[in-house]
Amino acid sequence: MGVSISQIVQGREINLEDLFDKKIAIDSYNWLYQFLSIIRQADGTPLKDSKGRVTSHFSGLYYRTLKLLEAGIKPIYVFDGKPVEMKKETTEQRRSVRAEAKDEWKRALERGDLESAKKYAQRSTTVTEEIVDGSKQLLDAMGIPYIQAPNEGEALCSVMCKNNDVFATSSQDYDVLLFGSPRLVRNLSISGRKKRGSEYVTINPEMIILRDALNTLSLTQEQMIILGILVGTDYNPGGIPGYGPKKALQIVKENKSLEKVFKDLAWNFPATPEEIFDFFTSPKEIKYDIKFRDIDEEKVLGLLCDEHEFSVERIENALKKLKENKKKQSSLSRWI
Secondary structure: OOOOOOOOOOOEEOOHHHHOOOEEEEEHHHHHHHHHHHOEOOOOOEOEOOOOOEOHHHHHHHHHHHHHHHOOOEEEEEEOOOOOHHHHHHHHHHHHHHHHHHHHHHHHHHOOOHHHHHHHHHHOOOOOHHHHHHHHHHHHHHOOOEEEOOOOHHHHHHHHHHOOOOOEEEOOOOHHHHOOOOEEEEOOOOOEEEEEOOEEEEEOOEEEEHHHHHHHHOOOHHHHHHHHHHHOOOOOOOOOOOOOHHHHHHHHHHHOOHHHHHOOOOOOOOOOHHHHHHHHHOOOOOOOOOOOOOOOHHHHHHHHHHHOOOOHHHHHHHHHHHHHHHHHHHHHHOOO
16 A cells, blocks of 8 residues: 555656666565566466465566576565554455455356456455465575564665665655655566556656655655655555645645644544654664575575476576576676
């Protein structure tokens, strides 16, 4: 869900090559939902092995990570911890939406409507503990660091970026800007045409620089958070009725402070504006260690091919391609 401010915050298109040799903190759950939603069969069923275990996330995580490594990017995956109490309403809403979508998926299958079935199946996507554990096993085999956040993964990603331990945060959500990440990369590893409705649009990675966005909007970081709360966050879903990004921007510019903005507005959420504001301004920090290791090909093949029945040839060919690209990167680095 996240905060909907795309109308007023825009980035610039970039290429993967622009991120060469950069460490990028990745909002893991954001990506896992993408993989589980998109990588499905025609009737909406996710990829599974012969034991009925979902494998869509393995496919997405493996090939996208290799693509990043081939481009010389250094990914660090950050996983969500226990949701904060303020997010309870959003969590319950999402659970309800997924359950309803799952029922609609079954009904669409019964009437033979595969197009609708796939659409509803994508909306029913759930990230389970088994999926998270499997993803961590794969990353470990690939030598890619991952970090367990105390609560919101995107919050810790933002802290890591503010600490200059990574170059940018990768997520589709704009919330990381409210958490203060200096750089947000959206659509990372996505390039090309994508169907939206009945039309195809060109999708490329884009970079949003927080400082530039604040300057363009003539806001402080604190005022951007206030704007986000007006529009609606995961901690006050839907925001204040009637307040879209443009109207919220106007009100924040006129009133400046949290107290003045919300003084005469009706508030119907369990968490107060002050509590939400404090959560964005002071995300919980933990100690973390970022270490990259060489890929353990035997472990990768054991997990994907022996355990989950992926094609040995395809998995090995992808590894071979990575090795060839690394040789090119090594040659290039000598000239930089």
